Amino acid sequence: MIDLRLAHERGQANFGWLDSKHTFSFGSYHDAKHMGYSALRVINDDKVEPGAGFGTHGHKDMEILSYVTQGVIAHKDSMGNVKHLPVGEFQLMSAGSGITHSEYNASDTDDLTFLQIWIVPDSQGGKPGYQQKDFGQAQGLTKIMTQTGQDGTLKVKQDASLSQLILAPGTSLTLAIDSERNTYIHQVVGEININQRCLKQGDGAKINQLTTLFLSNQGAQSASALVFDLP
Structure with a gap:
């Protein structure tokens, strides 16, 4: 079964400096039909104005993945990490027993857009952790x-995996x-x-009770997606 979550149906919050679209219930947006999917709890599609960002705030018992699609995130956290996260790199924070961090648009002139993804861990507490890596842009x-x-x-602290999918036009x-x-x-x-x-961009698909997916790019531009395998 394939159940589509279309981009225009997502929740939205606009604070001026931040325009955020919520695939699942988050903050002031609540929809009992969209509380997450398996261990996947949050996918926020965030657009942050130049120089703006999220001040220092805390998390615990959550796996938090960030993926930049435009611009650079300036990141600081209570573990002593001071990092820049550019387009194409993945960052994973394991909040564990507790962590504080801030995320700002590193540019004073250009917008920042990124996906913030939360995965519920399979255990609580434990030492917080930080990981960041560029996995390239290989096809497939x-x-x-x-x-x-x-x-x-x-x-990640969960029986889950994530793959990056990139398909050139006319490939499958x-x-x-x-x-x-x-x-x-x-x-x-x-x-x-x-x-x-x-x-299409911003859409999602919940998939279960199937054994095979045939993925194809019939458009005129390269396409990319995130593919989660979840319990």
């Missing part, structure tokens, strides 16, 4: 995050999935077809 599927951190992937691939698990695909750039269902 590139594994980004796993529970074990195998093959240089980011290590077949993906075998476990019908007893849950798959979620979030479209980042361009369009892809999933078993003849079209995903």
Whole structure:
């Protein structure tokens, strides 16, 4: 079964300096039908004005993934990390027993856009952690995050994985999935077809009870998406 979550149906919050679109319930946006999907709790599509950002705030017992699509995040946290996160790199914070951090648009002239993704961990507490890595822009599927951190992937505290999908125009691939698990695909750039269902930028797809996905790019530009394998 494929259940689409269309971009224009998402919740929205606009604070002037921040324009955020919420795939799942978050902040003042609440929809009992969209509280998350399996261990995937939040996908916020954030646009931050030049020089603005999120002041120091706290989290605990959450795996927080950030992926920049335009601009650079200036990051500071209570573990002593002072980092810049540019386009194409992935950052994973394990909040564990507690962490504080800030995220700002590093530019005074250009907008910042990024995805903030929360995954509920399979255990609470523990030492907070920070990981950041560029996995390149290879065609097809590139594994980004796993529970074990195998093959240089980011290590997440959940029986879950994330892959980056990039398809050039006119290309396709077949993906075998476990019908007893849950798959979620979030479209980042361009369009892809999933078993003849079209995903456009900002769209998502909840997928279960299937064993095979046929993914194709029938558009005129390169397409990219995030593919989650979830319990």
